[in-house]
Amino acid sequence: MDILSAFEPISLSEMESVALMNRTDTKFVFRFDQLGDFLKELSCDYRVLDINGIRASKYETLYYDTPDFEMYMAHHRRKPCRYKIRHRIYVDSNLHYFEIKFKNNKGRTIKSRIKRKETDLTIEGKAEQFLAEKTSFIAKDLVPILWSNCSRITLVNKFSKERLTLDIDLQFKNDLHEKKLSNVVIAEVKQEKLSPSPFIRLMKKKGVRSGSISKYCFGVIFLYDKIKQNNFKPNLIIINKINNYESKPELSIINKDTYESKPELVVC
Numbered sequence: 001m002d003i004l005s006a007f008e009p010i011s012l013s014e015m016e017s018v019a020l021m022n023r024t025d026t027k028f029v030f031r032f033d034q035l036g037d038f039l040k041e042l043s044c045d046y047r048v049l050d051i052n053g054i055r056a057s058k059y060e061t062l063y064y065d066t067p068d069f070e071m072y073m074a075h076h077r078r079k080p081c082r083y084k085i086r087h088r089i090y091v092d093s094n095l096h097y098f099e100i101k102f103k104n105n106k107g108r109t110i111k112s113r114i115k116r117k118e119t120d121l122t123i124e125g126k127a128e129q130f131l132a133e134k135t136s137f138i139a140k141d142l143v144p145i146l147w148s149n150c151s152r153i154t155l156v157n158k159f160s161k162e163r164l165t166l167d168i169d170l171q172f173k174n175d176l177h178e179k180k181l182s183n184v185v186i187a188e189v190k191q192e193k194l195s196p197s198p199f200i201r202l203m204k205k206k207g208v209r210s211g212s213i214s215k216y217c218f219g220v221i222f223l224y225d226k227i228k229q230n231n232f233k234p235n236l237i238i239i240n241k242i243n244n245y246e247s248k249p250e251l252s253i254i255n256k257d258t259y260e261s262k263p264e265l266v267v268c
Helices: 014-018 032-040 070-076 125-134 198-206 215-223 230-243
Strands: 008-010 022-031 046-049 057-065 082-090 095-103 109-116 143-157 162-173 178-181 184-191
Touching: 014 143, 022 032, 022 198, 022 230, 032 162, 032 184, 032 198, 057 070, 057 215, 070 082, 070 215, 070 230, 095 125, 109 125, 143 215, 162 215, 178 215, 184 198, 184 230, 215 230
Parallel strands: 008 046
Antiparallel strands: 022 109, 022 184, 046 143, 057 082, 057 143, 082 095, 095 109, 143 162, 162 178, 162 184
16 A cells, blocks of 8 residues: 555645745655655654645756856855755646755755746746846856756645655766666755654654755766765765665655656756
8 A cells, every 4th residue: 555645635735835935954864665664653743745646746856056066065165155056847747947045044945936837958038037136146157967856755744834855766867977866765854943843753763863965966976076075975975875775675655757858968
């Protein structure tokens, strides 16, 4: 039986009340074969996003950066204020957004976005204007760096303003390389402010520690040679150890279809 069928559903329209575009994030990483047991302990506290019967939605995300990886390096240098700029496709709902994420010096994540009709390798038109309004970056200075694809389970706390996302079947790719993290789960608790959370409580009980985990940054490390990565090595060792773990029992959570090929990335 599908493990997610034990959860009460929440619709996409109901999710508006927990958009949490200005929030705190707490992240965890653990093995895919642990996910089933964790989910069984969460069904009383969370509802699951259901889109036309789909409870593990496909996300495809194209990240932009400068040719010298300015945004990546800001994260590597642990700058308190930093950006991520991306085009995200919510595959199952057929929605496209140009998104800007800003991490401020108070540890809050502020996400802004505008709807788009399709994915563009260049930032033009309304997206270019939006970029200029929200950041100091210039559209012509940004290039597409990588695709980060996954299936995402989104859980919503029944009793407080909290979303929990569980990213599985992770894949990073550009025009030359591809890296799959089939045994890795990246979990992210999103709240208006740090407060008691059933999932965080479960992670403490299971001995899973929170940490700074950026899918974009790890995608860069996996796909680009000779990129500076010293400050990410401790987490990189953990992720590789989890991904190489031999026991990978199948869970009835998602249909692991392959992703369609994407336009080639041109990186200077």
